Amino acid sequence: QVQLVESGGGLVQPGGSLRLSCAASGSIRSINAMGWYREAPGKERELVAASLSGGSTNYADSVKGRFTISRDYAKNTVYLQMNSLKPEDTAVYYCNADGVWASSWQVIPRVWGQGTLVTVSS
Numbered sequence: 618q619v620q621l622v623e624s625g626g627g628l629v630q631p632g633g634s635l636r637l638s639c640a641a642s643g644s645i646r647s648i649n650a651m652g653w654y655r656e657a658p659g660k661e662r663e664l665v666a667a668s669l670s671g672g673s674t675n676y677a678d679s680v681k682g683r684f685t686i687s688r689d690y691a692k693n694t695v696y697l698q699m700n701s702l703k704p705e706d707t708a709v710y711y712c713n714a715d716g717v718w719a720s721s722w723q724v725i726p727r728v729w730g731q732g733t734l735v736t737v738s739s
Contacts, residue, residue, distance in 0.1 A: 618643050618672070618721070619641060619642070619643035619644075619645060619717055619719065619725055619728055620635055620641070620642050620643060620692070620716075620728075620730075620731035621639055621641050621642075621728055621729065621731075621736075622638075622639065622640055622642065622728045622730060623637060623638065623639045623641070623710065623711070623731065623732060623733040624638050624639075624733060625638050625733060626733030626734045626735045627668045627690055627735070627736070628671070628736045628738065629661060629735070629736070629737055630702075630706060630737070630738070630739050631702060631737055631738070631739055632701060632702065633688055633702050633704060633723040633737070633739040634700045634701075634702065635699045635702060635735060636697070636698050636699070636700070637653065637696065637697040637699070637712075637733060637735075638694060639651070639653070639694075639695045639696070639697075639712030640692065640693065640694045641693040641694070641714055641717070641728070642693075644721075645717060645718065645720070646718040646719065646720055646721060646722070647670075647690075647694070647718045648670075648693055648714045648715075648716060648717050649669070649670045649706065649715055650667060650668065650669045650670055650714070650715040650716060650719070651668050651688060651712070651713065651714045651715070651718030652664065652665070652666055652667030652668060652675075652686070652695070652712075652713050653665040653667075653686065653693040653695070653697045653710055653711070653712060654656045654710070654713060655703070655706075655708035655709065655710045655711065655712060655735075656708055656709050656711065656732075657707060657709075659739060660708075662711065663677065664677055664696070664726070665669075665677050665684065665710070666680065666684055666685075666686035666697060666726075667678055667686070668674055668686050668687070668688045668695055668736075670716075673718075675677055675679075676711050679693055680699075680706075681690035682711075683699065683700050683702075684697060684698065684699050684700070684702045685698040686698075686699055687692060687728070693714075695712060697710070702735075702737045703737060704733070704737045704738060705737075705738050706735060706736070706737050707731065707733060707735060707737045708734075709728055709732040709734050709735075710730070710733050710734075710735055711729055711731075711732045712730035713727060713728065713729050713730070713738045714728045715727050729731050
């Protein structure tokens with residue numbers, strides 16, 4: 618069983634910082650890509666940042682220059698450092714992993730975490 622567990626969400630003031638963590642657990646050989654999505658009330662889930670297996674990264678335009686995604690391949694963990702937070706960043710943040718290779722060499726196309734709530738408010 619492969620699971621993603623997010624942590625680090627909470628309440629932060631505008632302009633503040635927060636660091637999210639997401640750890641994949643289970644019998645995993647490797648993961649191709651990991652990333653972060655977010656979903657605000659009444660809005661569709663959107664990509665925030667992604668870390669690809671080759672080392673490249675993608676960011677939503679709204680978070681470029683403020684958020685940084687990083688990854689610990691050995692620990693199958695991805696982080697999202699969020700700086701200069703704005704109220705518009707308030708959402709449930711979901712970790713995802715694409716192309717999860719299990720110990721059996723079977724690939725799991727996509728795994729989602731349960732989400733962690735980030736609230737940016739004064």
